[in-house]
Amino acid sequence: MREFSYAKAVDPEEAVRLAGTGARYLGGGTNLVDLMREEIETPTALIDVSGLAQGITETPGGGIEIGAATSNTAVAAHPRVRHDYPMLARAIVSGASGQLRNMATVGGNLLQRTRCAYFYDEAARCNKRSPVSGCDAREGFHRAHAVLGVSEQCIATHPSDMCVALVALDAQVDILGPAGARAVPLEQLHREPGDTPHLETVLAPAELITAVRLPQATVAANSTYRKVRDRASYAFALVSVAAALRVEDGTVSEVRIALGGVASRPWRAHLAERELLGAPATAESFRRAAETEFRAARPSRDNAFKVSLAPRVVADVLEGLIR
Ligand code: SF4
Numbered sequence: 001m002r003e004f005s006y007a008k009a010v011d012p013e014e015a016v017r018l019a020g021t022g023a024r025y026l027g028g029g030t031n032l033v034d035l036m037r038e039e040i041e042t043p044t045a046l047i048d049v050s051g052l053a054q055g056i057t058e059t060p061g062g063g064i065e066i067g068a069a070t071s072n073t074a075v076a077a078h079p080r081v082r083h084d085y086p087m088l089a090r091a092i093v094s095g096a097s098g099q100l101r102n103m104a105t106v107g108g109n110l111l112q113r114t115r116c117a118y119f120y121d122e123a124a125r126c127n128k129r130s131p132v133s134g135c136d137a138r139e140g141f142h143r144a145h146a147v148l149g150v151s152e153q154c155i156a157t158h159p160s161d162m163c164v165a166l167v168a169l170d171a172q173v174d175i176l177g178p179a180g181a182r183a184v185p186l187e188q189l190h191r192e193p194g195d196t197p198h199l200e201t202v203l204a205p206a207e208l209i210t211a212v213r214l215p216q217a218t219v220a221a222n223s224t225y226r227k228v229r230d231r232a233s234y235a236f237a238l239v240s241v242a243a244a245l246r247v248e249d250g251t252v253s254e255v256r257i258a259l260g261g262v263a264s265r266p267w268r269a270h271l272a273e274r275e276l277l278g279a280p281a282t283a284e285s286f287r288r289a290a291e292t293e294f295r296a297a298r299p300s301r302d303n304a305f306k307v308s309l310a311p312r313v314v315a316d317v318l319e320g321l322i323r
Helices: 012-018 032-037 072-077 079-084 086-095 098-103 106-110 162-168 270-276 283-296 305-320
Strands: 005-008 023-026 045-048 056-058 064-067 172-177 180-185 208-214 223-228 239-248 251-260
Touching: 012 045, 012 172, 012 208, 056 079, 064 079, 072 079, 072 086, 072 098, 072 106, 079 086, 086 098, 086 162, 086 223, 086 239, 106 162, 106 208, 162 223, 162 239, 162 251, 223 305, 239 305, 251 270, 251 283, 251 305, 270 283, 283 305
Parallel strands: 005 045, 023 045
Antiparallel strands: 056 064, 064 208, 172 180, 172 208, 223 239, 239 251
16 A cells, blocks of 8 residues: 555535545545555545534435435434335445445445456456556456446446435435535436546546435335345345336336446436336336336346346336335
8 A cells, every 4th residue: 555644624625625636535445445455546645534424314305415424324224214215225235244334434335436356456457447458347257247338448337236226316416626515416426438437427626525415205215125146145236226116096107216237327217217107017017118228238248138137127126116
């Protein structure tokens, strides 16, 4: 590990002031410190923001605001989350061990890096780690890689479970930076790789995520998260589905679907949602709508199974939500 300076910020404004060129914000460190050990991340300064903005508060419109330094454990255990946004609690619990959830923060979860093995291997070619060097995953081991939102330059998946649920819940991300405060929908926070896979978010230099806000959404109370993976405990998703459903007189009146493990960013299945509105609430229409979402899929040699697996998981999850 290389030398770096360390400072603990007392408030978000100070954190932004301290964040010069080469600095990184430190939350729980569950991903960043690993990356520093491997010298994939080499910050010259760490600005510790783990003590800022913790907790969950009610917002005037009936939603909730989650401070960016709130631990993943605290979010998953919060009564409002468990009752009104169960897909979020389930996604977090499926994402990591208890110890990791205790350390990991919401802001850090949003900004975690891909777990593509070549990204972590200094000897491999990786456009995300070293721009314009190539992508060894394309012809290499890519069974777990993405089929949606990919490019010739990168086929990595976004690894977060929490973000999949947050995208389905229309989360907004509050940001503070040198130019002031702004908010972006979480769905627009992460970039697709295109020709610049090393640019992963729309955050400008020194911008700090301060909170995530969830609007009130009645449909979210009838929601869940399903994660399909190679082993039962703490593996990254091959396919994951966050879904919420409201059915009236046998037809779909409201639906949310987001996908993990299949795309370069947390993927809201807008095409499938549109197709399902007003459609019969049956496994067959659920599966067909999800297949529509995958018409644009660009699978690689060993991950085409996701294109047929994901619609089946979506159909099963939505069927389980019919009340
Ligand atoms: Fe790097 Fe992306 Fe290729 Fe993996 S898929 S080796 S992260 S460029």
